[in-house]
Amino acid sequence: MRFQLKHVLLAIIGLLVIVIGINWWHQAHHFNRNVTVNGINVGGLTTKQAFQKVKAAKNTNRVYLNGDLIYDGPDSGSSLTATDEAKMKNVFHQQFSFFPSRKAYSLQIKLTKQDLSQYDAKKAIVQTTLQRMNKDRQAPVDAYAELRNGKVTVHKGQRGTRIDEQHVLKQLSSQASNSKISLSAKQQQPLSTNSKTVQNEKKQLQKLIGKKVNYQVEKQTYHLTTADVITSATYKDGQYHYDTSAVDKKIKQINQKQATLGKAFKFKTPEGKEITTTRDGSYGWKISAERAGKTLADAIAAGKSSVNAKADIYGIGYNRRGTGYGVTENDGIGNTYAVISIASQHAWFYKDGKCVDEVDVVTGKMSNKADQTPKGVWYIMYKQSPSVLRGTSDNGSKYSSKVQYWAQFTDSGCGFHDASWRHNWSKTAYLNDGSNGCANMHPSDAAGAYNSLEVNEPVIVY
Numbered sequence: 001m002r003f004q005l006k007h008v009l010l011a012i013i014g015l016l017v018i019v020i021g022i023n024w025w026h027q028a029h030h031f032n033r034n035v036t037v038n039g040i041n042v043g044g045l046t047t048k049q050a051f052q053k054v055k056a057a058k059n060t061n062r063v064y065l066n067g068d069l070i071y072d073g074p075d076s077g078s079s080l081t082a083t084d085e086a087k088m089k090n091v092f093h094q095q096f097s098f099f100p101s102r103k104a105y106s107l108q109i110k111l112t113k114q115d116l117s118q119y120d121a122k123k124a125i126v127q128t129t130l131q132r133m134n135k136d137r138q139a140p141v142d143a144y145a146e147l148r149n150g151k152v153t154v155h156k157g158q159r160g161t162r163i164d165e166q167h168v169l170k171q172l173s174s175q176a177s178n179s180k181i182s183l184s185a186k187q188q189q190p191l192s193t194n195s196k197t198v199q200n201e202k203k204q205l206q207k208l209i210g211k212k213v214n215y216q217v218e219k220q221t222y223h224l225t226t227a228d229v230i231t232s233a234t235y236k237d238g239q240y241h242y243d244t245s246a247v248d249k250k251i252k253q254i255n256q257k258q259a260t261l262g263k264a265f266k267f268k269t270p271e272g273k274e275i276t277t278t279r280d281g282s283y284g285w286k287i288s289a290e291r292a293g294k295t296l297a298d299a300i301a302a303g304k305s306s307v308n309a310k311a312d313i314y315g316i317g318y319n320r321r322g323t324g325y326g327v328t329e330n331d332g333i334g335n336t337y338a339v340i341s342i343a344s345q346h347a348w349f350y351k352d353g354k355c356v357d358e359v360d361v362v363t364g365k366m367s368n369k370a371d372q373t374p375k376g377v378w379y380i381m382y383k384q385s386p387s388v389l390r391g392t393s394d395n396g397s398k399y400s401s402k403v404q405y406w407a408q409f410t411d412s413g414c415g416f417h418d419a420s421w422r423h424n425w426s427k428t429a430y431l432n433d434g435s436n437g438c439a440n441m442h443p444s445d446a447a448g449a450y451n452s453l454e455v456n457e458p459v460i461v462y
Contacts, residue, residue: 027098034104035095037088039178051088055080059115060299063122063181063431065168071125074434079115079177111177119176126172130165137161138452140190145201148232152205154198157190160446164188214306215230217254217287218326224250229296237336239302244293251289254309260284260332261315265377267331267460270339270348275462281376282411283458284332285313285322317411318381322430323456333377337458338409338416340439342373345427347416349452357452359445364414365434368394373437378409378459385450389417391436404443405450409459414438416453418446 031050040057042050061073069455091107146153163185175181191197208226215222224247231246261284265277291312299307315322327334335353340346342363349357350352364373371394387406392412393399401421408415419440424433441449 004446016349023100024098027096027100031092032095032097032101032103032105034102036105037091037107038109038263039106039175039180039182047088048085050092051080051085054078054088054109057179059179061118061122061179063126063172063183064411065126065129065183066185067182070129071122073118073121076115076117079111079113080109081112083112084109090350102180108174109177114177115452116176117139122181123169123172126168126183127165130163130168133163133185136163137163140188142191143193143195143198145193145198146232146235147205147208147230150209150218150227152202152209154193154202156193159190160188160195161222162188201235204240208233208240208300211300211303213296213304214305215292215296215309217258220258222250222254224304226294226300229293229300230422233297240297242297244290247290247293247296251287251292252438257288259286261286261322263332265331265333265460267333267462268290268342268371269343269462270358276462277460280374281378281461282315282317283323283377283379285315285325287312317379318408319379319456323379324458328351333458333460334456337460338380338453340373340459340461342375342430345430347441347449349449351452351454357448359449360425360427361416362419362422362429362434362440364430364437365432366430367432371434371436373414373435373439373461374410374412375461378414380453380455380457380459380460381408381410381415383407383450383453383456387417389438393436405441405446407450407453410432410437416441416446418443 020111029046031042031045031047031065035043037050037054039052040054042053045053053236055076055078057078059076061071061076062069063071087109091109094107095101095103095105097103125439138160141158143157144155146155164187167184167188168185171183172181177185208230211226213224213229213449215224227246228250229244229247231243233240233242262279263284264279266274267277268274287309291314292309295307295309295312301368310325313322313325314320324332324334328335329335336351338350339348340363345361345362345363347359348355365371384406386404389399389403389406391399403417403419406415406417414437416439419435419438420443422440425442
């Protein structure tokens with residue numbers, strides 16, 4: 001009895017081995033039932049049979065969106081070539097299972113030679129259809145992280161009704177070789193609060209909290225924190241985006257204490273008088289609160305301990321980046337400058353604290369306010385030799401005068417230049433026979449004065 005039972009068990013095991021072997025052989029050489037390759041059903045076929053079936057199938061060039069036919073182009077032949085047969089074996093492994101499976105697979109072979117003659121037309125129809133569908137639909141709002149008042153908060157997203165166009169176009173691209181293209185349009189989903197993107201935003205913003213940075217303004221250091229600089233911040237596409245209005249008040253205080261643009265300077269004239277200049281003029285600098293906010297916020301994000309304000313200053317006139325930053329001697333004017341005394345009709349030129357030249361000048365005509373040389377502290381905008389001066393005379397006529405030396409110091413066009421046409425060089429000429437605002441120099445004096453001047457140096461007119 002035991003002998004018979006043993007033989008029965010061996011027979012059963014042998015039968016199972018045979019069945020399993022037959023099953024394995026079949027599965028190893030045939031596609032599962034619910035499998036398509038480039039839109040053609042190849043269930044139960046070998047890779048060779050499947051290749052022949054897909055190759056023999058005509059391309060109907062039809063595009064369906066959510067089951068509705070939106071494009072029906074002329075039929076075309078298959079684009080499969082002999083070199084694509086090996087790719088059929090590769091996609092076979094994507095659906096292989098030891099036991100038969102009813103799982104649906106839509107496999108794609110990227111053809112060596114694709115017929116894409118109708119692809120652009122298909123894409124255009126799909127885009128037009130989606131745009132029409134989205135016309136009155138609302139886009140979703142992604143969840144996002146925000147730093148505000150020293151705390152990071154994650155704001156929930158809002159669902160919308162807009163169709164996800166990129167998702168549909170991605171389907172179209174992946175099915176470009178299919179005889180029939182079936183697309184499914186779904187609503188675009190907002191980023192969730194738990195998404196990797198939003199959680200990374202939160203992580204990056206948390207790095208900003210509690211940081212410190214020193215702001216160096218000339219010789220003065222200001223100690224600032226994240227809260228002093230950043231009102232709010234977000235992190236999108238790998239970049240921080242800031243609202244730095246929190247620092248505006250501090251920059252205003254710094255400007256009031258140190259900035260020189262629009263300042264009345266205390267100055268000792270070459271004639272030995274202590275004066276205070278007018279606030280008019282273009283010489284000087286101020287800190288832009290907007291630039292400073294970005295500089296400081298970027299420094300905090302980068303983990304820098306200190307930054308200089310030099311990149312954040314601005315000015316007026318020819319040089320919009322400011323003049324005189326870092327100059328603290330002589331009340332901010334420094335030791336290299338030019339001086340014009342209207343009362344004395346004389347100009348002095350200083351370099352490193354020493355007077356290197358001085359000349360008599362004829363300044364703007366006092367009897368006409370529009371011609372008067374403006375008082376204040378200006379700066380040499382640029383130098384040109386030779387040059388041509390163009391403008392309008394008091395009688396309205398246009399003039400064009402050649403000069404050998406020209407150094408402009410006001411936006412209105414006032415500057416130092418030689419005046420070969422002038423005959424009246426008296427000390428009172430400026431009262432009724434002065435220039436249109438420039439400092440006229442005798443041709444014999446102009447070269448020395450011109451060569452003494454440096455671009456951006458102050459010009460004090462009093």
